[in-house]
Amino acid sequence: MNLSEIILKKNYLLFGIGVMMLAASYFFPIWTIDLNAPQYPEGMGLRIWADEIRGAGEHDLNNLNKLNHYIGMKEIDPDAIPELKIIPFIILFMVLFGAVVFITKNKKLLLAWNIILILFLLIGLYDFYMWEYDYGHDLNPNAPIKVPGMAYQPPLIGSKQLLNINAVSLPGIGGILIFLSLASASFSYGVEYIKSKRVKNVK
Amino acid sequence: MLKKNLLAPFIFSVMLSIVFIGCADNGSKPGTSDAAEKVYVAPGEYDEFYSFMSGGFSGQVTVYGLPSGRLFKVIPVFSQFPENGYGYTPETRPMLQTSYGEIPWDDAHHPELSQTNGEVDGRWLFINANNTPRVARIDLTTFETEEILEIPNSGGNHGSPFTTMNTEYIVASTRFSVPIPQKDVPISSYKENFQGTLSFIKINPDNGHMDIAFQILVPGFDYDLAHAGKGPSHGWAFFTSYNSEQANTLLEINASQNDKDFIAAVNWKLAEEYVKQGKGKEYKSEYYSNRYNNETHTAVSEKREKVLILDPADCPGLIYYLPTPKSPHGVDVDPSGEYIVAGGKLATVIPVHSFSKMIKAIENKDFISDMYGIPVIKYESVIAGEVENCGLGPLHTEFDGNGYAYTSAFISSEVVKWKLGTWEVVDRIPSYYSIGHLMIPGGDSQKPFGKYLVSLNKITKDRYLPTGPELCQSAQLIDISGDKMKLLLDFPTIGEPHYAQAIPAEKLMNKQVKIFELEKNKHPYGVKSEKETKVERKGNDVHIYMTTTRTHFKPDNIEGVNVGDKVYFHITNLEQDWDIPHGFAVKGMRTAELLIMPGQTRTAVWEPQREGVYPFYCTDFCSALHQEMQGYIRISGKNSNTKLSFN
Numbered sequence: 092m093n094l095s096e097i098i099l100k101k102n103y104l105l106f107g108i109g110v111m112m113l114a115a116s117y118f119f120p121i122w123t124i125d126l127n128a129p130q131y132p133e134g135m136g137l138r139i140w141a142d143e144i145r146g147a148g149e150h151d152l153n154n155l156n157k158l159n160h161y162i163g164m165k166e167i168d169p170d171a172i173p174e175l176k177i178i179p180f181i182i183l184f185m186v187l188f189g190a191v192v193f194i195t196k197n198k199k200l201l202l203a204w205n206i207i208l209i210l211f212l213l214i215g216l217y218d219f220y221m222w223e224y225d226y227g228h229d230l231n232p233n234a235p236i237k238v239p240g241m242a243y244q245p246p247l248i249g250s251k252q253l254l255n256i257n258a259v260s261l262p263g264i265g266g267i268l269i270f271l272s273l274a275s276a277s278f279s280y281g282v283e284y285i286k287s288k289r290v291k292n293v294k
Numbered sequence: 295m296l297k298k299n300l301l302a303p304f305i306f307s308v309m310l311s312i313v314f315i316g317c318a319d320n321g322s323k324p325g326t327s328d329a330a331e332k333v334y335v336a337p338g339e340y341d342e343f344y345s346f347m348s349g350g351f352s353g354q355v356t357v358y359g360l361p362s363g364r365l366f367k368v369i370p371v372f373s374q375f376p377e378n379g380y381g382y383t384p385e386t387r388p389m390l391q392t393s394y395g396e397i398p399w400d401d402a403h404h405p406e407l408s409q410t411n412g413e414v415d416g417r418w419l420f421i422n423a424n425n426t427p428r429v430a431r432i433d434l435t436t437f438e439t440e441e442i443l444e445i446p447n448s449g450g451n452h453g454s455p456f457t458t459m460n461t462e463y464i465v466a467s468t469r470f471s472v473p474i475p476q477k478d479v480p481i482s483s484y485k486e487n488f489q490g491t492l493s494f495i496k497i498n499p500d501n502g503h504m505d506i507a508f509q510i511l512v513p514g515f516d517y518d519l520a521h522a523g524k525g526p527s528h529g530w531a532f533f534t535s536y537n538s539e540q541a542n543t544l545l546e547i548n549a550s551q552n553d554k555d556f557i558a559a560v561n562w563k564l565a566e567e568y569v570k571q572g573k574g575k576e577y578k579s580e581y582y583s584n585r586y587n588n589e590t591h592t593a594v595s596e597k598r599e600k601v602l603i604l605d606p607a608d609c610p611g612l613i614y615y616l617p618t619p620k621s622p623h624g625v626d627v628d629p630s631g632e633y634i635v636a637g638g639k640l641a642t643v644i645p646v647h648s649f650s651k652m653i654k655a656i657e658n659k660d661f662i663s664d665m666y667g668i669p670v671i672k673y674e675s676v677i678a679g680e681v682e683n684c685g686l687g688p689l690h691t692e693f694d695g696n697g698y699a700y701t702s703a704f705i706s707s708e709v710v711k712w713k714l715g716t717w718e719v720v721d722r723i724p725s726y727y728s729i730g731h732l733m734i735p736g737g738d739s740q741k742p743f744g745k746y747l748v749s750l751n752k753i754t755k756d757r758y759l760p761t762g763p764e765l766c767q768s769a770q771l772i773d774i775s776g777d778k779m780k781l782l783l784d785f786p787t788i789g790e791p792h793y794a795q796a797i798p799a800e801k802l803m804n805k806q807v808k809i810f811e812l813e814k815n816k817h818p819y820g821v822k823s824e825k826e827t828k829v830e831r832k833g834n835d836v837h838i839y840m841t842t843t844r845t846h847f848k849p850d851n852i853e854g855v856n857v858g859d860k861v862y863f864h865i866t867n868l869e870q871d872w873d874i875p876h877g878f879a880v881k882g883m884r885t886a887e888l889l890i891m892p893g894q895t896r897t898a899v900w901e902p903q904r905e906g907v908y909p910f911y912c913t914d915f916c917s918a919l920h921q922e923m924q925g926y927i928r929i930s931g932k933n934s935n936t937k938l939s940f941n
Contacts, residue, residue: 133872150809150870157844157871161918235919 102282103196109275110189112268113208117141117182120263122219124245126155128256137167138263139219141178144169162243162254163234164226174218181211189276198283205276212273220247332773333783335362340803343735343796345748346405346419347769349373350790353400355421355432360735360746360796361771363785371430371439372400372423378889380439384862384897385817386586388595392426392444393580401425403452403792408497412459412524412629412740416801418502420455420464427451429466429495431502433588435807440586443504446579446601447474447491453533455495458522459740463507463562466493467517467533474511475577484542488514491603492533494562503585508569508602509577510612512558513666514540516549519624522562524740525631527649529563532634536621538665549621550640554673556615556665557625557636559652568609574602589816591895607667614656615670616647624690624731628699628714629740633678635699637689644688644701646717648678679717685710689730690793692737694744694774700737702729702749709749709772711779723779725770727753734774735796743798747772747779750791757784767791808872810893817895819864824848829940836861838940842876842890843868844917847910850925854938857905857931863898865890877913880927887913902929 098105120138125147127134135154136147144167146152156166169175185208192200227244236254243253250259262270335341341359344366349356353373357366374381374390381390381398390396400423407414419432427448431441445451449470457464471488473479479487489511496507515535523530538555541548568574579601586593606612616634622645624637634647654660655675663670685703688710693699698720701710707728711721731750735743749770757768766786773780812822821827821839827848830837836859841848847865855861867876869892879887880900888896902908912923930936 154869154871157869160844235922 098282099286102279102286103193105275105282106189106201106279107193109272109279110186110193112275113182113189113272114186116265116268116272117179119265119268120145121265121269123147123261123263125259125261126256127259130255140175141182141265142175144172144175158256159243161234161236163231163237164243165229165231167226172222174222178215185211198280198287201276201280201283205273205280208273208276212269216247223247329773329780329782333361333363333771335359335364340799342799343743343746344799344802345733345735345794345796346407347750347787347791347794348402348405348421349788350403350767350792351401352789353402353423354789355402355405355419356788356791357437358769358785358787359799360748361782363769363771363783365788367437368788369432369437369439371421371432372397372402372428372442374398374886376886379886379896379898382886383888384899385592385895388593389439389442389584389586391582391584391595392428393446393582393597394426397426400428402430402789404455405793405795406455406457406464407739407795407797408461408502409457409459409739410461412528414736414739414741414795414797414801415461416797416805417461418497419795420457422451422454422466424450424452424469427466427468429455429464429504431504433502434802435805436588437806438586440588441502441504442582442584443495443506444581444583445493445495445506446581446598447509447577447603448472448493449490453517453520454493456520456522456531456738457497458531458562459524459528461497461499463494463496463522463531464504465520465522465531465533466495467491467520469516469518471514471516475579481542484514485540488540488542490514490517490535492517492520492531492558492560494531494565505583506581506598506601508565508574508604510560510565510604510606512606512613513668515555516545517558518622521625521627521634521738523627523631523649524629527627527631527634529561530649531560531562532616532625532627533558533560534618534622534625534636536623554617554619555621556670557618557622557634557647558668559614559616559634561612564612565604565609568604568612569602573608574604576600577603588810589814591810591815591817591820611656613668614652615665615668616652616676617662617670617673618645618647619643626691626693626699626738629693629695629742631740633714635691635701637691637701639687639689639704641688642682642684642686644681644684644691644712646678646681646714647676651678652676679715681710681712681717681719683719684712685722690732692732692734692747693742694734694737694747695742696744698744700732700734700747700774702732704728704730704752709747709779711774721777721779723772723781725749725751726757726768726784727751727755731791731793733794733796735798738795743796745773745775746782746796747774748794748796750787750794752790754786758786769794808892809870810891812866812868812870812893815866815893815895817864817866819862819897820866820895822866823868827940829854829938831938834859836938838863840865841868842866842878842912842923844874845912845919845923847878847912847923847925849940852926852940853928853930854936855902855927855929856934856936857902857929858933859902861900861902861927863900863910864895865898866895867892869893874916875914876916876923878910879913880910881908889914902927905929905931 122139125136135151245258343360355369370380408417427445448468449472452469454466455464471490491509516537518534537549619638620640622636623639660675661669685706687705691701754765754768771783867890
């Protein structure tokens with residue numbers, strides 16, 4: 092049996108691993124924002140999980156909010172972000188749906204799983220961008236530090252200098268797992284698609 | 295013609311003197327980029343060692359980096375420290391409590407690091423108060439004084455706090471003998487009434503708490519310094535004494551008459567047995583134990599009423615006297631634990647006793663006499679060797695772990711390097727000037743780090759830019775990694791550094807506390823958030839539960855306080871970020887300003903004297919809006935009815 096035969100045969104196993112990676116993403120930060128400033132040689136940062144926002148260090152969130160009050164940014168309060176309550180259920184739904192796909196081995200359901208995950212990801216990234224936009228632009232007009240024309244929106248991905256702070260935004264382990272999950276699921280669908288073409292050709 | 299004839303010899307003599315001056319100067323100036331490279335710690339890089347120096351008459355401990363000689367911190371210990379409120383605030387005043395009341399100063403001599411298996415372990419640093427006998431313990435995760443224990447039945451606590459090899463005990467000996475217990479007697483009745491004590495202070499291995507396990511009553515000499523045995527001599531401790539003449543006046547003459555004084559060798563493991571057998575007697579002795587707690591952020595003073603005393607007359611084999619030439623000062627035990635080196639400060643040799651010979655002499659009862667029931671071992675039976683040509687006024691010896699010893703010679707102002715076993719002097723280097731103690735990192739432990747030696751000098755004279763009659767004190771860093779000692783650096787110190795200790799940086803730097811957890815703050819007047827801030831009146835006491843955070847006080851406007859009230863500003867620093875302390879000061883406050891670490895609570899007590907509105911502000915530049923960190927308290931007339939309010 093050569094490699095392509097193995098892939099053809101065990102294709103759904105690959106999909107199953109992808110679903111498990113999606114499930115695992117719940118246990119790791121999905122996105123990370125790291126902040127560096129001259130006064131913070133030790134660095135500080137945020138870790139965005141499916142269901143909460145934590146500091147990279149124990150007190151980073153608290154300290155970041157303290158710094159942000161100078162520019163009038165709203166306090167980052169994880170309890171005030173409804174998405175953090177919804178995302179775990181989306182992951183749960185996708186994992187259960189994935190289990191159905193795995194058991195039935197239905198190609199159309201596999202396609203649907205792929206499309207829904209892509210939709211969720213796009214919505215999620217857009218939503219994340221909008222939160223960043225909101226924090227960066229909706230500033231208290233009475234803030235002590237006002238720089239005309241300055242907004243403090245951190246980058247979606249990549250780095251950006253915001254006054255004395257350099258913000259670096261990257262997917263975390265959870266985020267990488269979700270992308271890998273999508274990659275393996277779409278690969279699985281691709282294989283299924285080729286398989287069905289072959290069957291047609293043979294006919 | 296005459297002029298011409300004299301010119302040549304004149305030029306010759308000028309040139310000759312330049313040559314001589316040049317030669318004479320060579321020793322004091324390293325003059326090579328080699329030395330500069332060895333002490334240069336580039337910006338942002340770290341020193342190899344933390345060095346803890348006694349502040350002497352400043353009563354504090356200072357922390358320096360080696361090899362750079364840079365000062366990092368002054369740790370307040372026995373003296374009030376107005377820059378952060380130590381010894382002024384209700385939280386820290388109990389640290390300075392003694393049976394004589396609060397004493398805001400002392401004379402601190404000998405820092406000593408805790409040890410495990412004979413090696414410095416970086417748990418705690420101990421230091422003695424010479425004047426009002428006390429020992430302090432500094433925690434090396436916070437670099438703060440956590441405990442001070444008064445030592446009763448002591449006339450002056452010079453010979454302390456030297457540790458046993460697992461810090462089972464630190465020892466302390468009384469420099470001055472006094473009547474024990476104290477009583478009103480003629481000074482001339484010295485020989486009849488005066489005695490000394492050697493104290494063994496038990497260290498709790500879990501929390502470092504210090505308690506006096508027992509004291510040993512000893513003949514009325516002056517007990518000077520000490521060191522505990524290690525390796526084979528573990529279980530013994532050695533104490534130098536002078537004034538075996540028992541003079542009570544003009545000691546410089548009268549205490550220098552005997553050819554030999556004594557080192558007292560104490561078998562403390564046997565002392566433990568005697569204590570178990572109930573040989574100790576309880577003496578009524580009033581003294582204080584003061585302990586600081588990092589969760590209540592408050593020290594508590596506890597009065598103790600009695601202490602257990604062993605009398606060598608009831609405890610045979612507890613102490614032996616080793617005759618030692620001429621008023622010995624330091625007593626230092628080499629890393630192997632075999633050699634006991636004495637600094638006979640008026641002697642022309644350094645006597646080195648042998649522990650194994652001492653044990654043999656005790657077995658053979660090789661005694662020449664008996665002093666107040668304590669056997670005196672024959673000098674020839676205990677001596678291992680004498681270091682000849684050791685310089686004048688040898689005081690202290692440290693070891694490099696490679697078979698060499700280094701002795702400070704005060705009068706000839708030099709460090710003398712000699713070999714253990716052969717007793718020959720192999721090198722010497724001048725100190726500028728009049729060295730007292732010297733220190734090699736780990737140099738009194740079983741594992742010295744024999745790379746650097748610090749000479750701790752008593753006289754400074756022309757070494758730095760002059761600053762009027764009072765000059766800085768001086769330390770000198772010497773490279774001892776090669777065969778020849780090399781002077782690398784002079785650096786000034788705060789107060790008089792008697793002794794010092796040092797430890798490799800990696801043993802401490804990664805366990806430093808950065809903030810105190812606000813959640814664990816159990817200060818009775820501490821608060822966890824701005825919502826809990828309030829002002830309460832209890833009779834004439836006004837308690838303000840205040841917070842600091844970047845960049846404001848809460849509350850920052852307070853009214854309803856009258857002349858005659860006592861105002862307590864209980865301030866909790868809500869910050870949980872590294873290196874963000876806040877300060878506090880109110881106009882006309884007669885105590886001290888505060889420095890409040892993140893998560894800590896401190897109290898400033900203020901008694902307003904006159905009506906008016908008084909500003910308060912943050913004294914530590916905390917952030918971009920530090921200058922805005924201020925507030926007002928309104929003071930109304932005595933018995934005024936201004937409503938208590940705050941926001």
